[in-house]
Amino acid sequence: MSTRNLEYLFAPRSIAVVGASNRPQTVGFVVMRNLLQGGFEGPIMPVNPKSKAIAGVLAYSSVDTLPMAPDMAVVMTPPHIVPATIDGLGKRGCKAAIVITAGLKAIKNADGTTAEDDMLKAAGAYGMRLLGPNCVGLLVPGVNMNASFIHEPAKPGKVAFVSQSGALCTAVLDWASPRGIGFSHFVSLGDKADVDFGDTIDYLGTHPEVRAILLYVEAVRDARKFISAARAASRNKPVLAIKSGRVAEGAQAAASHTGALAGADHIYEAAFQRAGILRVYTLEELFQAVETLAHQRRLVGERLAVLTNGGGIGVMAVDDLIDIGGSLASLSDETIGKLDKVLPATWSRGNPVDIIGDAPGSRYTDAMDVLFQAPEVDSVLVMHAPTAISSPNEIAEKVIAVSGRHKRAHLSTCFVGEGAVTEARRRFAAASIPTYHTPDQAVRAFMHTVAFERNRKILMETPPSMPVEFTPAATSARLVMDNSIRAGRLIMNEPDAKAVFAAYGIPTVETHIARGPEEAGEVARRMGCPVVVKILSPDITHKSDVGGVVLDLNTPEETEQAAHNIMQRVATTYPDARIDGFTVQKMMRRPGAHELIVGVATDPVFGVIILFGEGGTAVEVIGDRAVTLPPLNMQLARSLIENTRIYKLLKGYRDRPPADLDAICLTLIKVSQMVINTPEIVELDINPLFADSDGVLAVDARIRLDPEQTRGPHRIAIRPYPKELEERFTMNDGKVALLRPIRPEDEPKHYDFVSRLTPEDIRFRFFGLVKELPHDQMARLTQIDYAREMAFIARADTEGDGEEETLGVVRTVTDSNNDRTEFSIVVRSDLKGSGLGVALLEKMIRYCRSRGTNFMVGQVLKDNTRMLHFCQNLGFERVGMVEDDVVELILDLQNTPERSAHSGERTHPAP
Structure with a gap:
C-alpha cells in the first residue's frame, strides 16, 4: 500500500x-x-x-x-x-x-x-x-x-471517479456534463501496472475536497490492499462501485458443492460488503446514489415517511419501497393527531401522507414540521405533482426553508413531470437537497442511504463474544492432513475429513472405513445399527449421484448386501472409478433438523471464501447461498446466515422451534479458523450440516488439499487476528499480564479501561480532558486493520476474581508507504512502575522493526517527564517542539540498536 x-x-x-x-x-x-x-x-x-x-x-x-x-x-x-x-x-x-x-x-x-x-x-x-x-x-x-x-473537460465537483475502462471514462463525462455533475478527480487506471485501485482510494480517501469515491471495477489485482484501502476510506466518506461481468465467468469443475456454487460475482459482492463499499448496477443509479450520499445528512434509522399532494405517486413510492426491502414508517396516534390539526379533513390519515392536490407550500411545511419531530420517522420523501392551483417553485422554497430549520432532518424530494418542475429541481440542487424525477428513483436513492449506513454500521459494530471459547487441537488436525498428503489423498476420505472437523470442535457422526462388503457388515455389527453405508472413492465427488449411498440399514446382513449392490451400481455407472472401500456411519435421526451447507473455496483474486446456505442433495438446484471472506466473528457469521433464504426457517415457525443460531455461527467461525491455520485447504464441504434447537451435526464432509499452497498475504484477503503476537509479561509485582493485539470484542472492556484512567492519564494521552468516547470512536480504536495498523493491549486478572481487565494499550498508525508510524501509549496510573508501559512500547518497537518500518514518531507533553525519560532510554531523539508544550520524538527503527529501558521483567510467548 x-x-x-x-x-x-x-x-x-x-x-x-x-x-x-x-x-x-x-x-x-x-x-x-x-x-x-x-x-x-x-x-x-x-x-x-x-x-x-x-x-x-x-x-x-x-x-x-x-x-x-x-x-x-x-x-x-x-x-x-x-x-x-x-x-x-x-x-x-x-x-x-x-x-x-x-x-x-x-x-x-x-x-x-x-x-x-x-x-x-x-x-x-x-x-x-x-x-x-x-x-x-x-x-x-x-x-x-x-x-x-x-x-471534453470535467466540471469541478466533490466526487472522484476512478475507472478501469478508458471507454467508460469518456462515456461517463459525456453523460455527466449535461446533467451538471462535477468531479474532484477523474482517473483512468488503464492496465494498473503501478497505481491501482488501492493506491488511488488511499489517496482520495484522505483528500479533504473529495466527498465521495466512485469506482468502475472490472477486476481487482491486489485484494488485501484494495479491501484495506476501501475499509479505511468508507469510514469517512461513501465509496460506491459498479462491477462489470456480473454473470458467471465460466463454470469450473469443482470437487465440492462449494466450488460449484461460489460464483465470482458473489465473491466480489462479499468483498464489497466487507470493505464498506456500496454496490450499484447502472451509471444513473451510481450518480443518484452520490447525489443522496454526498449531500444528505446522516440517516439515523430506516423508516421513511412519504409526503405527497398526489395519492397515486405516493402509493407508487410505497410499492417501490416495499419491493426492494425498505421500511415504511408507521405513524403514531400522536403524530396523526398533530397532522389532523394542520391538514384538511380529507387527508389520508396514514403513510403515505396525502395532503391533497391543491396543497400550497404552507401545507407542505406544516406537515414537514410534524413529521420531522415524529420519533417514529427517520426520513421524509417530499413528492409533488404539478397542478393548476399550486406553484412548484413556491413549494420548493418553502421545503428548503423548513429543511433549514430542522438541522438533523433527513430529506429528499421527488417533483414529477418536466417543464413545470425544472426550476424547482434546480433550486433543490442549489440548496444541496437531493431531488429525483420518479418515485422509483427517489426510493432507490433512499435505499442507497440505508445500505451505506448498514455497511458503515457493520464496519463499526462491536461483535458479540463467542458463546463458548474453543481451542482447536490444531496439531492433531495437522497430523491427519499431513498423512493424507503423504498418501497422495489430496481429496481426503470422509473419516479423515471428519477427524479434522472433530479436532476443531465441530460435532460429527461416528464413521469407520470398511475395505469390502463383508467388512462393512462387521463394522455395522460393532457400531450397532441402524447405519449408513457409502462408497469410498477419490474419483466420485457426489456419491448419491451414482447410487453410492444407502440409508437405514438395520442389520449387519443388510449392510453387507447394500455394499455389494453399491459395488455393482458403481461398476456400471462409473467403471473407471478407483474404489477404496466403504464408509459406515451411524444413522442419525434428527427429525425436523434443517439441512445446511458450510463450505470453503479458493478464489484466484480474493483467496479463501466461506459459503453458507441450504444444503442437501439438490444444493446446486436450490441455489440458496451467501459467501463472505474470513476471518469471522459472531456478528459476521450471523450476517452471513441472514443473507440466505433459509434464515427465516432457522428462526422457527409454527410449532417448529428455532435452530441454535449460536451453534451455527460458532461452526462458521471454527471453519474460518481452520482454513486460516491450514493453507493447504483449498476446498471444503460440510453437507449436510444438520441444525436444530439441539445444535449442529456434520453428517458428510469433504476436504480438498493442495500442498503447493503457501501462507502468503494474498491467500486471506483480510489479515486475520495475529495470534502469534501474543505473549505473557510478568510485572514487577509478580502478576502476569497477557500482551496481545486488540480485538473488536474488546470494546466493552475498553470503556471500563478509559473510565479508570485518571485526569492526568487522559491529558497525557489525548492532550486534553475527554469525558467519554462515543461508540464510533471507540469502535475505531478496537476494530483495526491488522494489515496497516496495530494496537497491543495488556490484559490481566488483577483483582483475583476471574475477570480480566485492560491495563494499558500501545497503538501505532503507519503511513501507506510503511515509512513512518506514529505511536501513542497509556497505562493505568495505579500500574506505574510495574514495567508494563515499557514492555508494551518495546513490543511495538519490535513489531514495527519486523515490518520494515523506518521511523517511529510520537508527540509527548513536555511535563510528561516519565514518558520522555523512558522514550529516550529506548533510543528516541527529540526533534523539536510541535507547540509550546508538546515535544516531538523520533526513533530510527532500522539503524538504532535495540535497547531496554527496564531490567528484570520477563516476557515469553503465550501458550
Whole structure:
C-alpha cells in the first residue's frame, strides 16, 4: 500500500508532455490542447524532437533538454521507447508519469520479460509513480489539469471517479456534463501496472475536497490492499462501485458443492460488503446514489415517511419501497393527531401522507414540521405533482426553508413531470437537497442511504463474544492432513475429513472405513445399527449421484448386501472409478433438523471464501447461498446466515422451534479458523450440516488439499487476528499480564479501561480532558486493520476474581508507504512502575522493526517527564517542539540498536 509521490501525479506544479504533436486527430495533439485549454497554471513543456513548438509553446527535443525537472509527465511515445523515456524522466528528477501508450506487454525480451517490466524497473529505480499504461489520462479540475485525450473537460465537483475502462471514462463525462455533475478527480487506471485501485482510494480517501469515491471495477489485482484501502476510506466518506461481468465467468469443475456454487460475482459482492463499499448496477443509479450520499445528512434509522399532494405517486413510492426491502414508517396516534390539526379533513390519515392536490407550500411545511419531530420517522420523501392551483417553485422554497430549520432532518424530494418542475429541481440542487424525477428513483436513492449506513454500521459494530471459547487441537488436525498428503489423498476420505472437523470442535457422526462388503457388515455389527453405508472413492465427488449411498440399514446382513449392490451400481455407472472401500456411519435421526451447507473455496483474486446456505442433495438446484471472506466473528457469521433464504426457517415457525443460531455461527467461525491455520485447504464441504434447537451435526464432509499452497498475504484477503503476537509479561509485582493485539470484542472492556484512567492519564494521552468516547470512536480504536495498523493491549486478572481487565494499550498508525508510524501509549496510573508501559512500547518497537518500518514518531507533553525519560532510554531523539508544550520524538527503527529501558521483567510467548 503506497501513496508515495502520488501528490506529484494528482497535483503537479509542472508537466512535461512527451510525444506532444501538432498533427490534428492524434493523442499527442489532443493531450496538449486539453492541458492548455484547461488553464493549468504551471509550466507545460512539450517534448518532440521534430518540432520547434507545439500549439505555440516552445518544444524540447528530448527529456534531457528540459529546462527543469517536471513534477509529472504525460508519455505517449511508441511502446518500445517507453522504458527509456521513463528512465530519462527519472534521471531528470520527475516523480510521476501518466503512460497513455498501450501495447507494452506485447513487446517481449529474450528473457521473457516485457517492455512493461522494463518500464516498471526504470520507474522503481527513481521512486516514480506510474498511471497506466493504456489509459486515457487524468483530470483534476481543482488544479485546472486535463492531462487526457478525453473529448471534453470535467466540471469541478466533490466526487472522484476512478475507472478501469478508458471507454467508460469518456462515456461517463459525456453523460455527466449535461446533467451538471462535477468531479474532484477523474482517473483512468488503464492496465494498473503501478497505481491501482488501492493506491488511488488511499489517496482520495484522505483528500479533504473529495466527498465521495466512485469506482468502475472490472477486476481487482491486489485484494488485501484494495479491501484495506476501501475499509479505511468508507469510514469517512461513501465509496460506491459498479462491477462489470456480473454473470458467471465460466463454470469450473469443482470437487465440492462449494466450488460449484461460489460464483465470482458473489465473491466480489462479499468483498464489497466487507470493505464498506456500496454496490450499484447502472451509471444513473451510481450518480443518484452520490447525489443522496454526498449531500444528505446522516440517516439515523430506516423508516421513511412519504409526503405527497398526489395519492397515486405516493402509493407508487410505497410499492417501490416495499419491493426492494425498505421500511415504511408507521405513524403514531400522536403524530396523526398533530397532522389532523394542520391538514384538511380529507387527508389520508396514514403513510403515505396525502395532503391533497391543491396543497400550497404552507401545507407542505406544516406537515414537514410534524413529521420531522415524529420519533417514529427517520426520513421524509417530499413528492409533488404539478397542478393548476399550486406553484412548484413556491413549494420548493418553502421545503428548503423548513429543511433549514430542522438541522438533523433527513430529506429528499421527488417533483414529477418536466417543464413545470425544472426550476424547482434546480433550486433543490442549489440548496444541496437531493431531488429525483420518479418515485422509483427517489426510493432507490433512499435505499442507497440505508445500505451505506448498514455497511458503515457493520464496519463499526462491536461483535458479540463467542458463546463458548474453543481451542482447536490444531496439531492433531495437522497430523491427519499431513498423512493424507503423504498418501497422495489430496481429496481426503470422509473419516479423515471428519477427524479434522472433530479436532476443531465441530460435532460429527461416528464413521469407520470398511475395505469390502463383508467388512462393512462387521463394522455395522460393532457400531450397532441402524447405519449408513457409502462408497469410498477419490474419483466420485457426489456419491448419491451414482447410487453410492444407502440409508437405514438395520442389520449387519443388510449392510453387507447394500455394499455389494453399491459395488455393482458403481461398476456400471462409473467403471473407471478407483474404489477404496466403504464408509459406515451411524444413522442419525434428527427429525425436523434443517439441512445446511458450510463450505470453503479458493478464489484466484480474493483467496479463501466461506459459503453458507441450504444444503442437501439438490444444493446446486436450490441455489440458496451467501459467501463472505474470513476471518469471522459472531456478528459476521450471523450476517452471513441472514443473507440466505433459509434464515427465516432457522428462526422457527409454527410449532417448529428455532435452530441454535449460536451453534451455527460458532461452526462458521471454527471453519474460518481452520482454513486460516491450514493453507493447504483449498476446498471444503460440510453437507449436510444438520441444525436444530439441539445444535449442529456434520453428517458428510469433504476436504480438498493442495500442498503447493503457501501462507502468503494474498491467500486471506483480510489479515486475520495475529495470534502469534501474543505473549505473557510478568510485572514487577509478580502478576502476569497477557500482551496481545486488540480485538473488536474488546470494546466493552475498553470503556471500563478509559473510565479508570485518571485526569492526568487522559491529558497525557489525548492532550486534553475527554469525558467519554462515543461508540464510533471507540469502535475505531478496537476494530483495526491488522494489515496497516496495530494496537497491543495488556490484559490481566488483577483483582483475583476471574475477570480480566485492560491495563494499558500501545497503538501505532503507519503511513501507506510503511515509512513512518506514529505511536501513542497509556497505562493505568495505579500500574506505574510495574514495567508494563515499557514492555508494551518495546513490543511495538519490535513489531514495527519486523515490518520494515523506518521511523517511529510520537508527540509527548513536555511535563510528561516519565514518558520522555523512558522514550529516550529506548533510543528516541527529540526533534523539536510541535507547540509550546508538546515535544516531538523520533526513533530510527532500522539503524538504532535495540535497547531496554527496564531490567528484570520477563516476557515469553503465550501458550
